[in-house]
Amino acid sequence: MRSIKPRNLRHRPFSRYLSSSSSLQSQITPITSLLIANRGEIALRINKTAERLGIKTTTLYTDPDATSQHASCSSHSIGLGAANGYLDGERIVKLAKQHGIQALHPGYGFLSENSAFAKRCEQEGIVFVGPPAQAMADMGNKARSKEIMTQAGVPCVPGYHGSEQGEAELLDHAKRIQFPVLLKSVRGGGGKGMRIVMEESEFLQQLKSARAEAKASFGEGGEVMLVEKYIIRPRHVEVQVFADKHGNCVALGERDCSVQRRHQKILEESPAPDLDDVTRLDLWEKARMAALAVGYVGAGTVEFILDKDTGDFYFMEMNTRLQVEHPVSEMVTGTDLVEWQFRIAAGETLPLTQKEIIDRIQERGAAIEARIYAENPEKGFIPDSGNLVYLKTPKTDEDIRIDAGFIQGDTVTEAYDGMIAKLIVRGRDRETAIRKLELALRDYEVVGLSTNIEFLKRLCRSPAFIEGDVETGFIDKWKADLFDPVVINPEVYIQAALGVFSTQPTDLIEPHGESLGFGLSSGSERQFTFKSLDVLDPKEGEVVDVSITQKGNSLFDARITRKGEDPQVLENLVSSPVPSSGNSSITTFFPHTRIETTIIQDPNNDNKITIFQHGTKTELSLLPPTWYEKALGLKEVAASVAAPMPCKVLKIEVKEGDKVTKGTPLVVIESMKMETVIRSPQDGIIKKLAHKEGDKCKAGTVLVVFEEEEATQ
Secondary structure, eight states: OOOOOGGGGTTSTTGGGOOOGGGOOOOOOOOOEEEEOOOHHHHHHHHHHHHHTTOEEEEEEOGGGTTSTGGGSSSEEEEOOSGGGGGOHHHHHHHHHHTTOOEEEOOSSTTTTOHHHHHHHHHTTOEESSSOHHHHHHHHSHHHHHHHHHHHTOOBOSEEOSSOOSHHHHHHHHHHHOSSEEEEEEEEETTEEEEEEOSGGGHHHHHHHHHHHHHHHHOTTTTOEEEEEOOSSEEEEEEEEEEOTTSOEEEEEEEEOOOEETTEESEEEESOSSOOHHHHHHHHHHHHHHHHHTTOOEEEEEEEEEETTTOOEEEEEEEOSOOTTHHHHHHHHTOOHHHHHHHHHTTOOOSSOHHHHHHHHHHHOEEEEEEEESEEGGGTTEEOOEEOOEEEOOOOBTTEEEEESOOTTOEEOTTSOOEEEEEEEEESSHHHHHHHHHHHHHTOEEESSOOSHHHHHHHHHOHHHHTTOOOTTHHHHTHHHHTOOOOOOHHHHHHHHHHHHHHSOTTOBOTTSSBOSOOOOTTEEEEEEEEEOOTTSTTTTOEEEEEEEEEETTEEEEEEEETTSOOEEEEEEEEEEEEETTEEEEEEEOSSOEEEEEEEEOTTOTTEEEEEETTEEEEEEEEOOHHHHHHHTOOOOOSEEEOSSSEEEEEEOOOTTOEEOTTOEEEEEEETTEEEEEEOSSSEEEEEEOOOTTOEEOTTOEEEEEOHHHHTO
C-alpha cells in the first residue's frame, strides 16, 4: 500500500463522522448469552470470540450437521432437523426466547440479511448482532439501494431497476443500455441469479435461467431482475465499514475480490493492488456515505465495481452483515471485528477513530485470504462433496490463520456451500504475503474429495496476479497459464509403487499375480500399472508401468515404462517407508536427491492413490492388468453421461429416442443451489433416461445412456 498520510484527509469530510464519545450518554448493555444462528467455520469463529469475552454461547445444527464441529463447539447446542432448518426464522426466535438467550448472531448466509428476521428479533427483545431491520431492508433490495445511493451522491452503474418485469420490457431496457448487460436478482448474492448477456440473441434464455436460479435461492420475489451495463474489464473492490449507534462511521480499508469464478470470490486481499491513494480514499468516503445514508449500525461491506479502463467506480451493493473475507481486514487493522460487533450491539462507541485505523494499516502491511473449496477447477469448478479421508493443514502463527469448520473424518455435504476453510496470511508487503500464501498452500493436504488447492498454488505463481493485474475475468483471461499442463515426474510413480508395496498385507495375492508386502527376500519383484487422474497432465489418463525389485532391506531397483519412451531404470534406491493404516510416509534417496513423500490410499476406493510430494498433489489409479479384467469378465460400460457431483435433477431436456448432437442440453441439475446444464459430449441417440425430474443423485450416477452404435462412432 502506498503511504497514506493523515494530511491527505485535511480537506476531506472524514472528521464530521467522528463524534466525541465524551459528549454521548450511551446505554451500554453487555451481552452475556448468545445464540449463533449459523453453521461451519463462521459459527466456530463467532464462538471463539464470544468465549474470550466470557459470553455463554448456544449453537444450532441440522441433521446433516449433527456430527459437525460447530455442533459441539459450545456447551449447549440445539437440533433443527432438516437441512433447511437454518432458514426457519420463527423457530430460531422461539428457541432463543425459550432458552432465555439475550442476543443472536446471524453470521453470514442463511438469515443474516433477512430484514424480517432482524425485525422479529427486535420485537421479541432479542439483541440482533447486526444492522437495524430497516437499513437491512433498504440495502437488501438492490433497486431500492441504488435509488438511495443516487440521492446520497454515491455513483451507480447505469441500468434499469424498475418494476417493469415482462420479458419484452426487460429486453427493451437492455437494448437502451446496450449490450453486454448484466442480469441479477434484486435479492441476489453469491453470484446466484446472475447472468452476463453478451448479445441480444441470448437474452431471453439467460433471463429464464437467472430467474429460475434466483427463485430457488431466494424464494418469491427473487425472480425480479435488474438490468445493468456490464463493464468489460471490471474490478471488484469493497470497503469494510463499521458504524455505531451514535452516528460514528469508519472504513477499515478496502479489499480487492476480483479473482472469481461463477461470480463468486476465490481470493480476497487488502490493500487492493494498483490503486492510487486518491481513489482509495474516495472509495472509503463513498462507502461511509452509503452506510450513513441508511442509518447503518454494525459491520457492513459496501461493494463497488471499478472500471480498469477508466478508473471510475460505481456502487454495486451493500452486504449488511459480516463478510466471509472479514479476516483480511482484521489482519491489516489488528482488530477482532466480531468483538466490535458485540460492543456496538451493546451500545458502545467505535473502538478506533479513522486516523488510528489509517495508522494501523500503514504499519501492518498486506493480507490475502484464499478460500479452500470442495470443487474441481479443472472441470469448470463444479462443486464436490464427501468424506475428508485425510487432512493436514499448515502451521499457524500471528501471520498465518486458518478459519475452518471441518476436521479429518468430517463429511462435506452437498446440502450447503462447499467451503472447507479459509487460509489467511499477512506479510510486510503484498509480494511477501503472496509468497507466504503459496508456501502455506504447499502444506495443505486433503484427500477424499476434490479441492481448489492446486489451482490456488498456480494462481500464486501467475505473473499477472503477482503484478496485481486483476479483474473479475482474470481466470478466463489467463486460463492458458492457470491450467498449463504439467508432467508427472517419474519419482512420483516410483514413490507411489513403494508406498503400495509397503502398506499391503504380506499374505495377500494381488491381481498382478505377485505376493504383497515389504518382504526382505533378495530379487523379489512386483509390477504396478498406474493411470494418471490429473487432468492437467498433457497425457491425460496416461498409463505407466512401474517395476520394483527388492535387493535387500530398504534397498530397491525401479524401472518405469511410459508409452512411446524407453524404460528408465534407477538402481540402488534406499527407501524407508513408515506405513500407518493405509497411509505411508516414505523417504527415498534417489541418485541425486532425497525425496520425502506422503502416500494416502482412499479406503472408499482401494485403487485410488494420492501422493503429496514437493508441495504438489498427484492422484493416481492402480490398475489391474488386462488379463485380470478378461478373467473376471469385466468390460467397459456403454457410453453414458453421469452426474459430475451430488445433485438434484431439475429438468430433463430430451426424450428417449431423440437424436442429439454434441453440445445439446440433456439435463439441468442443481447442486449447492447452483444450476448446471449437462450437455451431450457427442452425437448420438438417447437410449435411456435413468432419472426423472426431482430425483436426487450421487456423484457418478448415470443420468443418460446412449445407443451403443452411435456411442462408438
